[in-house]
Amino acid sequence: MQSNVECNLPTPESTTPTSCSESNGVELEKRNAYNKRAGRGQVLSGLTHECGVFGAIACGDWPTQVDIAQVICLGLVALQHRGQESAGIVTSAGKCAKNFNVHKGMGMINNIFTDDSIKKLKGNLGIGHTRYSTAAASEAVNCQPFVVHTQHGALAIGHNGELVNCDSLRRNVLERGVGLSTHSDSELITQALCLNPPEGERDGPDWPARIRHFMQLAPMSYSLVIMLKDKIYGVRDPYGNRPLCIGKIVPLDLGNQTPEEVPADGWVISSESCGFLSIGARYMREVEPGEIVEMTRNGIRTIDIVERPEQKKQAFCIFEYVYFARSDSIFEGQMVYSVRMECGRQLAREALVNADMVSSVPESGTAAAHGYARESGLHFAEVLCKNRYVGRTFIQPSPRLRQLGVAKKFGALSENVKGKRLVLIDDSIVRGNTIGPIIRLLRDAGASEVHIRIASPPLLYPCYMGINIPTREELIANQLDADQLAKHVGADSLAYLSVEGLVQAVQRNLKSANPTQVGHCTACLTGEYPGGVPQELSW
Ligand code: SF4
Structure with a gap:
């Protein structure tokens, strides 16, 4: 040609x-x-790879x-x-x-x-x-x-x-x-x-x-x-x-x-x-x-x-660690699972809760929940059971069932949660439309308190580097701060990992031949774009 x-x-x-x-x-x-x-492909719920x-x-x-x-x-x-x-x-x-x-x-x-x-x-x-x-x-x-x-x-x-x-x-x-x-x-x-x-x-x-x-x-x-x-x-x-x-x-x-x-x-x-x-x-x-x-x-x-x-500096996408990559992949000399655990440890240092146990939204928050449990001394137990076949149903839900939202995706392990003050860890919140039904499910199963801890900072800006992020209005962190969001989703409290905490967790055990050049893109969290933003784009 x-x-x-x-x-x-x-x-x-x-x-x-x-x-x-x-x-x-x-x-x-x-x-x-x-x-x-x-x-582009539709962004229906969260971030897309x-x-x-x-x-x-x-x-x-x-x-x-x-x-x-x-x-x-x-x-x-x-x-x-x-x-x-x-x-x-x-x-x-x-x-x-x-x-x-x-x-x-x-x-x-x-x-x-x-x-x-x-x-x-x-x-x-x-x-x-x-x-x-x-x-x-x-x-x-x-x-x-x-x-x-x-x-x-x-x-x-x-x-x-x-x-x-x-x-x-x-x-x-x-x-x-x-x-x-x-x-x-x-x-x-x-x-x-x-x-x-x-x-x-x-x-x-x-x-x-x-x-x-x-x-x-x-x-x-x-x-x-x-x-x-x-x-x-x-x-x-x-x-x-x-x-x-x-x-x-x-x-x-x-x-x-x-x-x-x-x-x-x-x-x-x-x-x-x-x-x-x-x-x-x-x-x-x-x-x-x-x-x-x-x-x-x-x-x-x-x-x-x-x-x-x-x-x-380098600008490796920090969301590969938070969300995108499979836990058993290795980046920068460290396994993604270990970094996610480290995020959970850091989250416990930053936002400890007086509670009885720690758990996760499976499987996305599980590694961070284990890290949070180890750092806080609280014990980890599963509280949600994921239905792995939910994607195969062809039945359109009735309005009543649709209101139950994630109830079809998760079941609550009620014996584990009954009467318990629970810290629930998730890896990120994008639109905020899935965590509310999960909290309601856990309360219906008998949890006395549900505290949400997010193992990444609030998502505020678009990505121009290959990740499809919902619009500014659709990102819940642009509409509500942590306390307002806790109220909105029915949690007793809600806190995010800080940007500094995330970067520390990622870089703590990182192995690099050239440490002075180590750097990570955090643009969707901070608005600071490593390579500039295209002039023609809108969001
Ligand atoms: S803005 Fe940066 S950190 Fe966020 S998803 Fe895009 S490349 Fe990753």
Whole structure:
């Protein structure tokens, strides 16, 4: 396609400066040039995830004995919590392959991929994607990975995140005569990579130079897997806003060797590490912010590390720890579950209650509730039983049943709560429309007091980096303070974890090769945006 077009894309300065206070947030609301929420997936209850990316390549002789398509499919199943709208896998046999093998569809992984479709996805390497739409409509045309055919061969891309300067980037790509068939950031990235870098190319395409050039123009937010016929590039934006990590496929029998010592059967790259053990892989490390890694049949290596503008700090999304990631994933050298426990400990230090027991809204607040219990000395007991089949009912509830709200989703363990003063921990409050019915359920079951403790700070601002957050008016923390909210939902008291407390909990046991650069995005809590906010957006 457009592989020989001169590239002169916009600079990162096309985003506004770094802070979005309440007042300039109002200004933003007035700018209605392009409402990016249009066409997005609906935010029905809470926050919605972005996407999950996955890649796998076999080492040694090709054709490989490693079941690449199955590895990717299982890897995507482990990332299903990051997107349930659509998914896809693209595989390649190697340098001589005429075409990529592609299978994409709408819905959950298990419905999209069958034994037959997996058999057709033959190959020695491949990438996969599971999607929740943040920046384009939920339609089959937006399913990823995107595949384009350039003059230098086929290229496939999977993207997690959202480009903060996508509108100016889009205008510039269109001005270069490149057609875009969707509103997806991911197609935009794909086409931007097909443009020649400004320094030109001597002997065929210089993909690392193209990727580097794109990263200099689009500072955030993305983790990418990019597949050529015989290699995969893994790319993390210079702020490290979205996660990406590397795993090693090891032989089933390691003998006396450690996973580090044994030769790799293959390599995988993924948004999260939670699925690695189930596919016979071991977690090795994160892709560093700004890093470009190249995966071939010979192994994995760092091609380049692109610096952040003006030496700014990293800005890994703190809500990955709070809410999005699976508890068994590892970020920055620590397991997400441990960080959630630490949030609970910090919450107990900040907002202790005189009560008989601690519990959680399953399963979201459970790790934090255990942390709260250990720090406070109160004992932990379950009080809610979750109905795991509730999503399968096709019966429309009558108005009376609808008023009971979450009663169909949870049952109360009445023997545990009867006559008890209870501290109930949840990970976050977004709209505040689920906690009230839970409190009523517990009171109906005999709880004498219900104190709500939230293991994250109030959510006040939008996210422009790949997370779909309800509107300002819909966020309950913009309408009611903690005491008002307690009254509104029928709690005896309600308190949030502070922003400082959350950052401390996340950074207390963090392992970093470069501690001075450690940093986390807290923009939806503070309004301070690490890479600026797009001028064209409204919220
Ligand atoms: S604004 Fe919030 S949800 Fe978005 S990247 Fe930052 S911390 Fe994550």
